[in-house]
Amino acid sequence: MTLAASFSLQLGSLDLQADLDVKPGELLALLGPNGAGKSSVLRCLGGLAPIHSGRIVIDELLVDEPATDTFVEPENRPIGFVFQNYLLFENMTVLENVAYGLRARKTPKADARRVAAEWLERVGIAEYADQRPHSLSGGQAQRAALARALATNPRLLLLDEPLAALDAGTRSSVRRDLRRHLETFEGMRILVTHDPVDAYALADRVAILDAGRIVQVGTLAEVTAHPRSRYVADLVGVNLVTGVVVDGVLTTAAGARVVIADALPGPSFAVIRPPSISLVREAVAGSSARNTWAGTIVEVDRLGDRVRVGIDGQLPLTAEITAAALDALQLRPGDGIHASVKATDIEVYSV
Amino acid sequence: MTGRRRRGRRANLPTPVLALAVVAVVFFALPLIGLLWRAPWSNAWGYLTEENALTALRLSLICSLWATLLSVVFGVPLAWLLARVEFHGRGVVRALCTLSMVLPPVVGGVALFFALGRRGLVGQYLDRWFDFRLPFTTAGVVVAQTFVAMPFLVITLESALRQLDQRVEDASRTLGASRWYTFRRVTLPAIRPALVAGGVLAWARALGEFGATITFAGNFPGTTQTMPLAVYLALETNPEQAIVLALLLIAISFAVLVGLRDRWFGRNDRASTTVLA
Amino acid sequence: MRTSPRLLVASVALLGLLGAACGSDDSDDAATTTGDVTVFAAASLTAAFTEIGDAFMVANPDSKVTFNFAASSELVTQIGEGAPADVFASADKSNMAKLTDAGNNATEPEVFATNLLEIMVGAGNPKGITGVADLADENLIVVICSPEVPCGKYAAQVFESAAVTVTPKSLEQNVKPVVSKVTLGEADAGIVYKTDVTAAGDKAAGVDIPADINVVAEYPIAVIKESANAVGAQAFIDFVNGEQGQKILASYGFLAP
Numbered sequence: 001m002t003l004a005a006s007f008s009l010q011l012g013s014l015d016l017q018a019d020l021d022v023k024p025g026e027l028l029a030l031l032g033p034n035g036a037g038k039s040s041v042l043r044c045l046g047g048l049a050p051i052h053s054g055r056i057v058i059d060e061l062l063v064d065e066p067a068t069d070t071f072v073e074p075e076n077r078p079i080g081f082v083f084q085n086y087l088l089f090e091n092m093t094v095l096e097n098v099a100y101g102l103r104a105r106k107t108p109k110a111d112a113r114r115v116a117a118e119w120l121e122r123v124g125i126a127e128y129a130d131q132r133p134h135s136l137s138g139g140q141a142q143r144a145a146l147a148r149a150l151a152t153n154p155r156l157l158l159l160d161e162p163l164a165a166l167d168a169g170t171r172s173s174v175r176r177d178l179r180r181h182l183e184t185f186e187g188m189r190i191l192v193t194h195d196p197v198d199a200y201a202l203a204d205r206v207a208i209l210d211a212g213r214i215v216q217v218g219t220l221a222e223v224t225a226h227p228r229s230r231y232v233a234d235l236v237g238v239n240l241v242t243g244v245v246v247d248g249v250l251t252t253a254a255g256a257r258v259v260i261a262d263a264l265p266g267p268s269f270a271v272i273r274p275p276s277i278s279l280v281r282e283a284v285a286g287s288s289a290r291n292t293w294a295g296t297i298v299e300v301d302r303l304g305d306r307v308r309v310g311i312d313g314q315l316p317l318t319a320e321i322t323a324a325a326l327d328a329l330q331l332r333p334g335d336g337i338h339a340s341v342k343a344t345d346i347e348v349y350s351v
Numbered sequence: 352m353t354g355r356r357r358r359g360r361r362a363n364l365p366t367p368v369l370a371l372a373v374v375a376v377v378f379f380a381l382p383l384i385g386l387l388w389r390a391p392w393s394n395a396w397g398y399l400t401e402e403n404a405l406t407a408l409r410l411s412l413i414c415s416l417w418a419t420l421l422s423v424v425f426g427v428p429l430a431w432l433l434a435r436v437e438f439h440g441r442g443v444v445r446a447l448c449t450l451s452m453v454l455p456p457v458v459g460g461v462a463l464f465f466a467l468g469r470r471g472l473v474g475q476y477l478d479r480w481f482d483f484r485l486p487f488t489t490a491g492v493v494v495a496q497t498f499v500a501m502p503f504l505v506i507t508l509e510s511a512l513r514q515l516d517q518r519v520e521d522a523s524r525t526l527g528a529s530r531w532y533t534f535r536r537v538t539l540p541a542i543r544p545a546l547v548a549g550g551v552l553a554w555a556r557a558l559g560e561f562g563a564t565i566t567f568a569g570n571f572p573g574t575t576q577t578m579p580l581a582v583y584l585a586l587e588t589n590p591e592q593a594i595v596l597a598l599l600l601i602a603i604s605f606a607v608l609v610g611l612r613d614r615w616f617g618r619n620d621r622a623s624t625t626v627l628a
Numbered sequence: 629m630r631t632s633p634r635l636l637v638a639s640v641a642l643l644g645l646l647g648a649a650c651g652s653d654d655s656d657d658a659a660t661t662t663g664d665v666t667v668f669a670a671a672s673l674t675a676a677f678t679e680i681g682d683a684f685m686v687a688n689p690d691s692k693v694t695f696n697f698a699a700s701s702e703l704v705t706q707i708g709e710g711a712p713a714d715v716f717a718s719a720d721k722s723n724m725a726k727l728t729d730a731g732n733n734a735t736e737p738e739v740f741a742t743n744l745l746e747i748m749v750g751a752g753n754p755k756g757i758t759g760v761a762d763l764a765d766e767n768l769i770v771v772i773c774s775p776e777v778p779c780g781k782y783a784a785q786v787f788e789s790a791a792v793t794v795t796p797k798s799l800e801q802n803v804k805p806v807v808s809k810v811t812l813g814e815a816d817a818g819i820v821y822k823t824d825v826t827a828a829g830d831k832a833a834g835v836d837i838p839a840d841i842n843v844v845a846e847y848p849i850a851v852i853k854e855s856a857n858a859v860g861a862q863a864f865i866d867f868v869n870g871e872q873g874q875k876i877l878a879s880y881g882f883l884a885p
Contacts, residue, residue: 048521074524081525087518091540100536101526152527469769470813486814487769487797566805569798570774576799584801587701588776 007054029203080149460566511545
């Protein structure tokens, strides 16, 4: 039970390229900023949108390949889809909703209703069986949508931002429930979300989709340990610098020079943690820090005892200092400042 | 304070607007009141049960129902096509299919002649090969009525289909439902209010059709003389009977419109879109 | 001093002479017709009366004639309901009688023309119809006017005189749709006025109805009592009855009264 998908797709001005491999029983989270194309990837996998080139193979079944003019309609794919707004059918009861997929696949009415009732029991909304979907709360509707998708026993379950429509208060408890229900499902699962907490709580592996490309795949720990995109860097709260390493110096596209300790030459990422950056009003001579960059303070953000200082310049950075230091230096937005980091405090890895 | 207590009923309707609305109601009520005032109540039953009156009534009801059925069978797919499928010249096709709404009905009747009459574009082959003619037949009445009535259904439905959230249909497909199953169990129930409203409009239009009918199908008691035609001709020799027949037609239409109101036209709180949240 | 009686009589006589002198010139009378004249006329008079109207307006440049052509029965009903008409020209006497019975006429009706009925068939008579008896054929599409209107009543009379039962496929509201359905080829035959066959030219052909079973349609004309322009109305009627009017009517196939 595997998914092998490698395809490209045109979304307005965005050119999307996706390469995904999901192993049996795995839950892959597709994480990224809004507008990255995550939902579109899901729609393509579901057959709701055609791909431009490439192929999608679900469980050895080729479902989409433009080159050979192969396209399998959504109703013939072994999939289940849980939509962001659940999209339950208002003209049917909750039970009929859950039974819908089975009925559509020609299961006799009595059997379908029986299976549906079991599912409602399993997700804990059996008492709403004969009500219309509009009388369900957000969390209940989500469970109904999940039961509806799972009732047909799909091989691949696709979830599009399943928690996005919920208010913050219910999100945690629903996430816990969702985790419980998803754990018992043996097929492949792909979950799209913009909230890394979802990925953390639910996923085995994470694929980061940014600006139409899958930039990183791995466990969340692996991904956040070595960010390869601005998105992840911001997620983790570190500075990410991209450039080319030559002779122990990384040069960015803007021309900034970063002196680093032992790294392979070539295109590389450099991670500078905000607490490791020192701020000085005037450049200091005779310091062991090999790196000093001039800049202007653009933002000062107090977070209790710590302050995040945003600096703009040849190398934009976010530094973290104590509130006491801020008051002592009397730093204000608009002030000129020098940021300094030791080469040994910078982590570098190849692209 | 009585003013405050009554506030809820009138909601936010300003007085001048209310006055205009009242004028409109009077405008519609006056002709009906005029008819009721001039009606020969003592002879009414006699006129109603006269054979040609009953025949015309039966013919009107049968033909208008057939026309409504045809309008639904062909109009629903047409509405679907216009609402969902993007193709070159869609605007032109839409205008073409709803043209009969703005055409004077007699013009429509004449046009039908040239298309489906004995010497018509298509009609000549119907006559030659199948010995089948539409003018002067009851089928011709149904054709004329369908021609003028269908656009009402199409317009109403197209609007409803456009407002429908297509993603619900996507959801249905992912659950394993074919396009037809989706249409049957998800789309149609969702547009039911519009379907009923459009159907009633089409039926009412078909029932009242005069110009296209008399021009294309002709006028003969029992075959093509529908109520509107009977009323028109009665006006010349027996105005009293004409008034009674007219009132009968109005009474039937009125009963249908009042009876079908709220229940079937759908409630707006649970609109046809089925998206939750 | 009292006014001399002789002076009084002389003044009156003088005024009378002056008045008579002013009113005695016939040709001056016609030329002074002014204002609008609304004529309600039978459908079968459409072509002829339109031409008469044009000629009238040429002779009386300050006047304007407008027509309402429809079935006579429809017109008399409209007049009864108060439609503004000055002149009514009917295709039969019974509809004119409805006008007079209701007291809506200002002058006594006079017949200004007569018409005969004729069978109209398609150009070249493709079905080879020779007389009224042929119309009984169930396979023919025969169209006549509805019995409520003059031409329909006349047609029924013709069938009765000929002792023929004809089942028409449609009963039209006046003679014009009968003509158009025959000329368009939708109907095989129709009973219309002789004048209609003449007017159709080469778009249709006619089959005579023998005089012994044919109906002479008499066309009476009268001024409406409520007319706003009684003088103009009478002038129009005089014109219709005059030399020019009668010549125009004859050119369309109408017969003398």
